[in-house]
Amino acid sequence: MQIILANSSKEPIYEQIMNQIKSSILSGDLKDGAALPSMRQLAKDLHISVITTKRAYEELEKAGFIYSIVGKGSFVAEQNLEVIRERKLTAIEDQLSAVILNSKEIGLSLDELQQLLKILYEE
Incomplete structure (x- = not known):
């Protein structure tokens, strides 16, 4: 390790x-x-x-x-990967909700947000 x-x-x-x-x-x-x-x-x-x-x-x-x-x-410890995945998905949903709120506040369109997400994801 x-x-x-x-x-x-x-x-x-x-x-x-x-x-x-x-x-x-x-x-x-x-x-x-x-x-x-x-x-x-x-x-x-x-x-x-x-x-x-x-x-x-x-x-x-x-x-x-x-x-x-x-x-x-x-x-x-033995891991229940499905439970861990669900926790992570919930955290991602919360973070994305904040991103969407911030995007709407500055007038960022869905297309612009998707492009930004795609660029960041591929880095």
């Missing part, structure tokens, strides 16, 4: 770690039951505080992506 941190990012380091692990799980790169590096090992590899890796792992556990066993480590 490779995690790349961007010091220039506005996103906190723990979120960068969390999002990259989450992406690896959702893409299937990390399979159900796969062991994650220990919090200490990950902190050492990334040259960051253990507190930061602990927070990332705690957030992933709260969201149901991983589970931890005291003395054994953290592991990828």
Whole structure:
């Protein structure tokens, strides 16, 4: 598992770690039951505080992506991909509703909005 941190990012380091692990799980790169590096090992590899890796792992556990066993480590939880897909679709719908509202406020037509979306999607 490779995690790349961007010091220039506005996103906190723990979120960068969390999002990259989450992406690896959702893409299937990390399979159900796969062991994650220990919090200490990950902190050492990334040259960051253990507190930061602990927070990332705690957030992933709260969201149901991983589970931890005291003395054994953290592991990828079994994922219900359909439930995750539905959550993502709901988030996309919410974001698109905001985009549509902003577009209407500035008089952007549906065709212009579709062109913009197509350009951004293909990047």
